[in-house]
Amino acid sequence: MGKRQFKPGNMLYPVPAVMISVADKEGNSNIFTVAWAGTVCTNPPMLTISVRPERHSYQMIKETGEFVVNLTTEELAFATDYCGVKSGRDTDKWKDTGLTKAPASKVSVPLIQESPVNLECKVVRIDELGSHHMFLAEVVAVDVDDAYFDEKDTFHLSKAKPMAYSHGRYYGLGEQLGTFGYSVRKTTGGQKNNNKKTGNSKHSRKDKK
Numbered sequence: 449m450g451k452r453q454f455k456p457g458n459m460l461y462p463v464p465a466v467m468i469s470v471a472d473k474e475g476n477s478n479i480f481t482v483a484w485a486g487t488v489c490t491n492p493p494m495l496t497i498s499v500r501p502e503r504h505s506y507q508m509i510k511e512t513g514e515f516v517v518n519l520t521t522e523e524l525a526f527a528t529d530y531c532g533v534k535s536g537r538d539t540d541k542w543k544d545t546g547l548t549k550a551p552a553s554k555v556s557v558p559l560i561q562e563s564p565v566n567l568e569c570k571v572v573r574i575d576e577l578g579s580h581h582m583f584l585a586e587v588v589a590v591d592v593d594d595a596y597f598d599e600k601d602t603f604h605l606s607k608a609k610p611m612a613y614s615h616g617r618y619y620g621l622g623e624q625l626g627t628f629g630y631s632v633r634k635t636t637g638g639q640k641n642n643n644k645k646t647g648n649s650k651h652s653r654k655d656k657k
């Protein structure tokens with residue numbers, strides 16, 4: 449089997465599709481959907497969103513230098529799509545979707561109450577890349593929903609059923625395959641975890657026999 453070539457474009461999938469809440473200086477707020485978002489630095493915590501300048505929301509972000517990234521879930525899939533196809537120029541997406549505005553702690557932009565995690569962001573740089581302008585922002589506060597903590601006070605994002613976006617389609621995440629570092633973690637008997645194939649036939653269990 450060979451490989452076919454697509455013209456150069458973006459096929460870095462799956463990615464999160466997030467709802468971005470924004471506001472102008474008069475306090476008018478809006479929500480729009482972004483898939484070109486990414487984590488870029490742990491310390492200081494920074495992320496990027498890439499936005500076309502023609503979006504109604506673009507000027508609002510420029511005006512205040514603030515936005516909130518609201519993570520999405522299976523339950524929020526419909527609203528996420530809606531906020532990505534309708535413009536705040538023509539309609540009030542808060543009203544249309546029934547999503548609830550809640551005050552943020554460090555920015556003047558409201559966050560979406562129904563979202564399990566809200567990342568309050570302040571813009572530090574704008575790079576005019578081409579079709580999209582990339583907002584590099586510092587995460588100045590993280591708001592997480594009480595509902596997803598267990599009795600030991602551990603937060604379980606998986607309980608919120610996060611949603612992914614891949615090549616034009618929305619998905620739930622499906623079953624858990626492992627945890628960070630599980631490929632090298634020792635089992636209780638002191639053995640290295642050899643239960644799973646790596647995908648490379650040289651390392652697969654079958655070949656080790």
Ligand SMILES: Cc1cc2nc3c(=O)[nH]c(=O)nc-3n(C[C@H](O)[C@H](O)[C@H](O)COP(=O)(O)O)c2cc1C
Pocket residue numbers: 465478479480481482483484485498499500503504505506528529531532533534535536537580613
């Ligand atoms: C799944 C999905 C992902 C999107 N990703 C982006 C994106 O990364 N950047 C962008 O500028 N627009 C993106 N859009 C389009 C905007 O969300 C859309 O144009 C929206 O209507 C803009 O709203 P506004 O005019 O109220 O700002 C996406 C839309 C969808 C449905």
